[in-house]
Structures are given as structure tokens and as C-alpha cells.
Amino acid sequence: TLIFISHDVYFIRAVAKTVLHINAGKLTPYAGDYDYYLDKSRATSARAALTSGDKLQNFQPVTPSGGSAVEKTGMRETREQRRAASEERKAEAKIKRDQEKQARDLEMQI
Structure with missing residues (x-):
């Protein structure tokens, strides 16, 4: 089990x-x-x-917080901004690694 x-x-x-x-x-x-x-x-x-059919007559749908279309759009933009920032950091890290490797290679030649 x-x-x-x-x-x-x-x-x-x-x-x-x-x-x-x-x-x-x-x-x-x-x-x-x-x-x-x-x-x-x-x-x-x-x-x-x-x-509980009688309860359905009095039923009022409740929108959870963050449920409006405007807030969801804002969340999506924030998510896209975070994703773009993450991709930018990854690209910068790759450039830095490449430059460090190039510097090590040049030092080895000296």
C-alpha cells in the first residue's frame, strides 16, 4: 500500500x-x-x-478574486514580462559564459 x-x-x-x-x-x-x-x-x-433545485433559483454565481477578464489580461502580461525577462537573463548568462571561455582560451595561449 x-x-x-x-x-x-x-x-x-x-x-x-x-x-x-x-x-x-x-x-x-x-x-x-x-x-x-x-x-x-x-x-x-x-x-x-x-x-436542492429550490436553492438553484436563488443561486448567484460568484466570481473568484482575479476572475475578471481585465485582471486575467494583467496577469498574462505580467507572466509574459517575467518570461521575457527570464529569456533575457538566460541570453546574457550565455554571452557571459562564452566570453569567460574565450578569455580562458586566450590565457591558455599566452
């Missing part, structure tokens, strides 16, 4: 044979792989939503 906690879906799909879902201190075992767990948990959620 191996117990693991992971957010890596590919790892979970490759390894898990049984899923134990822990929510609010309640353990729910699923005797199947990760996809079986997803199917069953979605079915349970859908069933719960159908049985």
Missing part, C-alpha cells in the same frame, strides 16, 4: 488504483482509479444539485 498526495494529474492517473477523498474531516473511498473518482464525484455533485 502506498499513500500519496499530489496535484500532478498525470502521476495520479498512472499510479492510483484507489482514491480516498478527504473533505471537511470526512473520508470517502472510491474503489477505482482517478477517472473513476472524477466520474463518481461529478455524479454525486450533480445529484446534490438536482435534489
